[in-house]
Amino acid sequence: MKAPFPFSAIVGQEEMKLAMVLTAIDPGIGGVLVFGDRGTGKSTAVRALAALLPPIRQVESCPVNSARLEDCPEWARLTSREIVTRPTPVVDLPLGATEDRVVGALDIERALSQGEKAFEPGLLARANRGYLYIDEVNLLEDHIVDLLLDVAQSGQNVVEREGLSIRHPARFVLVGSGNPEEGELRPQLLDRFGLSVEVGSPKDIPTRIEVIRRRDAYENDHAAFMAKWQEEDTTLRERILAARTRLSAIATPEAALHDCAELCVALGSDGLRGELTLLRTGRAFAAYHGADTLTRDHLREVAPMSLRHRLRRDPLDEAGSGARVGRVIEEVFG
Incomplete structure (x- = not known):
């Protein structure tokens, strides 16, 4: 499987790239909504972000990526308590995902027969401390939108079935992309995105040629292309880390x-x-x-x-x- 396209190698779309970098510096900004035509690099940028972001430290077997043992939920069956370093999670939420796949599923039969909470974590658990990406977010089903609104508000995912209740932290940066011609976004969800950017196809010939050239090199000479852009991605990652350190000291007149x-x-x-x-x-x-x-x-x-x-x-x-x-x-x- 090929590594994602390098973030620094994306041609143009400066506002979109800046918005994603700023949410990496301060996740509290609240996510990014990217609207534009098909084929303008929206999903490429999100996947490139995964390789760019600084890694996180977490308990190796924790299903919600907890940084400390004491933060792991009580229902988690830990097979390893070691603290490891892993890439910042970037999780895709497909349009056809069921509610159980998104929030997780409780095994009611096992709970009744064995008296224990058996829980299969969903996409929200995997996205904790990372990014949740929704392509064609304006086509998302209403009941999934309602779930996301509840979780975004509380930072907790709560699953209740037949009198049983499971909860776990679910704090993530929401990144959505879509084509405005295919439908509008519900105002309640639109308000949950901190930043909104609009992207379009480049109009000048030299820019379009450069897009083609870089994509062709990525597909046909992958190792050399990744090596060429590795230094710029590393520099950008270090700049993000430095900005995170500096953020709390910024004076606000x-x-x-x-x-x-x-x-x-x-x-x-x-x-x-x-x-x-x-x-x-x-x-x-x-x-x-x-x-x-x-x-x-x-x-x-x-x-x-x-x-x-x-x-x-x-x-x-x-x-x-x-x-x-x-x-x-x-x-x-x-």
């Missing part, structure tokens, strides 16, 4: 808080999630660029991806959400 609030009021975004996400994303961006203080320039760079999916619809405004955010940024920030 009162002026930056005022800018967040003023921009969201001018855009008419619902609730306060927009301000909070913009603030966290701005700090992660500042840390990524080695700054010590959050500034208006940092907020300006990340405002479109933080706010474009939080706007109220305006039937009289033909411009896209990204253009509307850009216009208001210029009005507020100058």
Whole structure:
């Protein structure tokens, strides 16, 4: 099986790549929604992210990737208590997945006959402390959307059957991709994504040629291509780790808080999630660029991806959400 396409080798799509890097620096931002045409590198970028992310330390046989023995759930049957280092989990949630496959399944017969909680962990358990990726997220069935909303809110997966209850931590970064022509996303789930980016096919010939050249090299000279890009991926990984260390020390002036609030009021975004996400994303961006203080320039760079999916619809405004955010940024920030 081939290693994923290197993250650093992806041509263009800078906003999408930046959004994914920022959630790697601060998972609390809340995930990334990528909307765009088919064949624009959405799923390639997510799978490349798996190889790029710094590894995690976990109990070797823990089904929910716990960092410490005391964090392992009581129902887990540990065959090894050793602490090991593994790649950050990136788990695919297919559209046709059943509820039991997503949340896990309780063995009721075994529980009644032997008096023990027998639980088969689902995709949410595997995704804990990592990423959960949903392709064509706008086509996800409503009852699965409801499950994801509950888990995203609580950080816990609770499975209850016939009076039995199992729970385990389920904290992950949600990454969704889709084609807007195939259906809209439910507002409740849309609001759960911290960042939203729009991708499109490159229009200029040289960029399209470079995409073809790199993909062809990946397919036909895989070892040499991976070796060529390994150094850049390693450099980016180290930059992410340095930004994580720097993040808590980023100073946040009162002026930056005022800018967040003023921009969201001018855009008419619902609730306060927009301000909070913009603030966290701005700090992660500042840390990524080695700054010590959050500034208006940092907020300006990340405002479109933080706010474009939080706007109220305006039937009289033909411009896209990204253009509307850009216009208001210029009005507020100058």
